[in-house]
Amino acid sequence: MVGRRAKRATEEVHSCSSMVYCQGDLLDTVQKQELYADSKTFVDMSQRNDESVTLANFQAMMASTNNTPSKDDVQKFVDDNFVFENETESWTPPDFNENPAFLEKISDPNIRNFAKSLVSFWPQLGRKIRSSVNNNPTRHSLIPVPEGFIVPGGRFREIYYWDSYWIIKGLLISEMHETVKGMLTNLIYLIKQYGLIPNGSRVYYINRSQPPLFASMVGLYLDYTNDLDWLRANIEYIETELNFWLSSRTLNLTSNGVSYMLAHYGTESNTPRPESYSEDIATCAHETSETARRGCYNALKTAAETGWDFSTRWIFDEQGGTNATLSSIDSKRVIPVDLNAFLCKSFGLLADFYGKIGNVSKQNLWANRALEWRNSIETLLYNDADGIWYDFDYDMKVQRQYFFASNFAPLWAECYREENKEQYGSKAVKYFRKSEIELFQGGIPTSLEESGEQWDLPNAWPPLQEFVVLGLHKSGDSEAQSVAKEFANRWISANMKGFETDGAMYEKYDAIYPGQYGGGGEYEVQLGFGWSNGVALAFIDQFSSSSKIKALMSKSLYFAMFSSLSLYFTYYKL
Structure with a gap:
């Protein structure tokens, strides 16, 4: 509301x-x-x-x-x-090409072979809906979408909303434009059916969404294809999806007598998640009234909508801090930096899309909305003293000044005044260094709080690597770009090390121990893995000419062990 x-x-x-x-x-x-x-x-x-x-x-x-x-x-x-x-049945996309052109520009043969292995995974993750599901849809929780698609992998055998962004990015680098077009068609099918893109393509997900990256997916597709016929036919659904967020996920805030609008996550559903039913009952068992239990279930479902299920980011103690357990979750209370950066970027993209097809009035409408969002983010979420953006506590009306990798999302979204972008990058890299993130050899940690939840220390998630690395790099600041390249190379190195061990990509990695899989959460480590492959391919495509990757790969085992043990003692206070 x-x-x-x-x-x-x-x-x-x-x-x-x-x-x-x-x-x-x-x-x-x-x-x-x-x-x-x-x-x-x-x-x-x-x-x-x-x-x-x-x-x-x-x-x-x-x-x-x-x-x-x-x-x-x-x-x-x-x-x-x-x-x-x-x-579903296995599906090899018709446009699959095991030797896309980008492989040829990779000078290091080890990295080239690794990238080629990632490309070869696409058919293994390809799926199409079986006719039995189409013929008897109510016998299944799976939603029968019309086109073939790429799944994340492991227990995730259906489409997931925000995973699709990085899968699509990897597919486009792999020259699989028609596969991407089909995946966009599936997401549009979901918008037509439900008025939003659900968390995933199961009926038990339709009451909640995930981070709004659909317009960004379309932007990637158009960058590669300039398919304006497709855009003309489907632009209304991009707008429909963004209007869902504007109509049901926004709040008004006042600062110095001026009213601002920003977004938060917030499904209305307040029963246990069907796919995590017993876990939710256990988490909320401490509540003594049915109303309070429903509030707890609602907070868990809202946290699932964030994509970060779960993290201290959504947890509040009595003082507004994070020193509490999952049972103290209050996800709607947070006005998240990344969500609002995604929307800011999406509004700007939609304005550009309308400009491409000559609809000037709609172009101006969405451009103004992007500017409005940018101003709200700058006023309420940016901390000039720290040089970074923070989540906002709606109840206490203060910024939550904790390190989360999502703090860098406005840099990635380029949701700032263009004339000041190098200044933003310069300040952000100083914040990065002050937070001692350079100590982590295995990737950028999600947070600096070790809670046992999977979206906290020591886990390093592929999407968050992109937000920080590309955000710093886009700023144009030389120091920020240097750090960005270094961490792109560390990430590729960690991915390659894990791949050498298991012949697979993990859903998440360990920021302390390079190449090890991440832990925590409600399920076992998942292999595959769609967004991990996409981020790795994107980093290789953009940074593969750097010799630092090879240098990192040749570091001695002793050095890696020393760095990891030092961090272990630092962050676990042993």
């Missing part, structure tokens, strides 16, 4: 209408039994029969057990009524 934080509903607001996958006694009974190590396993299963039959069979099972079924009873019901089915 615009103008104030939306109140958490006192009545249940479910993830979707399905009485199997999103709400109801069946979901509650099955997920509370914890039949599988990962709650997502059950809600990704297919029904053997129509939903009405499944529900009737459930009622019969409950009646036969006097409404107190044992774990074995529930397991038998699931086995009889559900099946682990391949809802």
